[in-house]
Amino acid sequence: MPQQRPLGPFTVSAIGLGCMNICHAYGPPVPEAQAERLLLAALDDGVTHFDTAALYGFGASETLIGKVLAPHRHRFTLASKCGMQGVDLKGDGQLVRVIDGRPETLRATCEASLRRLRTEVIDLYYLHRWDKQVPVEESVGALGDLVRAGKIRAVGLSEVSAATLRKAHAEYPISAVQTEYSLWTRNPEIAVLDACREIGAAFVAFSPTARGFLAIDLDPQAFDAKDIRRAMPRFTPAHWAANQRLLPAYRALAAEVGCTPAQLSIAWLLHKAPHILPLPGTGHVDHLLENNRADGVRLSADVMQRLEALINQHTVSGNRYSEQSNREVDTEVFA
Template sequence: MIRSLGPFTVSAIGLGCMNLSHAYGEPVSPEQGERVLLAALDAGVTLFDTAALYGFGANETLVGRVLKPHRSRFTLASKCGMQGVDVNGDGKPVRVIDGRPATLRATCEDSLRRLQTDVIDLYYLHRWDKRVPIEDSVGALADLVRAGKIRSIGLSEVSAATLRRAHAVHPIAAVQTEYSLWTRNPEIAVLDACRELGTAFVAFSPVARGFLCGELTDVGTLHEKDIRRTMPRFAPDAYAANLRLLDGYRAIARDAGCTPAQLALAWLLHRGEHIIPIPGTTSVEHLREDLGAIDVRLDAALMERLDALINERTVTGERYNAQSTSEVDTETYEGRAA
């Protein structure tokens, strides 16, 4: 199964590479990261997604080292506009959102070097810096297209209105936003805007940061550095309430003849032909399980059962805490809980 992404044709399920270096505890070893990346390539994955932020450059370095010999076989996506900066001069980078044109150009050069490539196929603005008009940031990315540094432009976590403003400056090949059964924000307007404009919708965290895999039953076991510890839905009381959804969810997976993780991905694939989920994993076994979702068929009745069971009204807790919410395009969230 393949899908269109701007000028590219890619596998219907891509690989989000963040997990290998960032966010969910200690990074995996370079050897394990290499095994996952090469297993994905061998299994037919042709969309690999990284960012300057992930591991503060370490993830791009890993992807570049491992996949450089196979560069012609896949579409490479990375991101700018949010990266690690040593603002205190202590050698400890902190996350900074900076969409100024000069910063985006410099970040692109750094990413090209780490990725060991002459051109990035899809380059996202990781977050819209509200201090900079979206037209200015996208204009800088358009300059990079003309310079041959990148081939297409993407945006991450933006509203339909912001997408349209950006698209008027330069065609937007993809919008990347969290989307799963338990995060429905894109259904407000972004999915329809993407369909109208011919923009692919790339869904990150498609298995709800592991919740829809059905294996995480005790949030107390999460690593102390796991970002889920700061997310309201994974707070002990909220998560206990959300766990009550899993029995019914597992029953639907059994009826569909698939695993819970495959069910989550298959739901997304059935939601629209312009939707491309990019699950992440540190396990070759889980990678192969995820890719098996391509073969899962869901009829209308199963889709209705899923939609009724897990949705914005039945999930307990907000998607992000207040600080993190301030970093996304809040127009996206008007009128609907996260």
């Protein structure tokens, strides 16, 4: 049986499945039949934590999960997100990404998500981004109202600082925080990991394989035109060569441990703290099964120390986000 960890009031597989890749962000959506096989394979392999968002594919991810997994709804914990979605601003049918944390928008987004997901309740509902034009207490208060209305069961936040987390938690209990965390993105170690532990919230680590950098051979020049990594400094020529130089020693450590590079990156997170839940995403069943086996990898204190000395905020070249994306998040950054 896969390792289990608490996710707010729920107990789920320690390794979940992020459902962005199937329709959004890293190029064209995977074929629907392939995505269906992936979701069912995850369920059959013991994954009980599925994570999506209204933003992903502008509803396409939620729609697919509803179509494929609704008959199995009792077998898994369902997480989704609001506060960042596609909006037709010009009335021409072209959706653009908008951050909107107003209570009325969050309520409407939730209703639309429930219809797409074909469920009566979403287990864990995140504020995908804090809309800095709206006090976080107002947005979280609206999510608390959705809990009381029986639309959702627990509230989460994504990409927030420890200070914002505490403000939000004072308004309504926060069950989980989701933020990018991997060997090459260590920002949560500044404050929010400790803040989660203090308030009893789970920490869900998305992009645990460093957006594929620690998992597979990548060629940023071959990325699809719509691949979001094209806008991320670490994948640009100015930084890519320096970052690639970290990989031979990293892969040698994986071979020493007896696991794949992807499994090593996920296992590192599992060893960091019991309230951390890695959330890898993929469009391929073989990668899914490979990722899930990471919960059986055992790392010694020596290997942990060597990994962290090799890949950290001082050895990785470039910011994780563009200037625009950095303005949209509230996470702490290293000096």
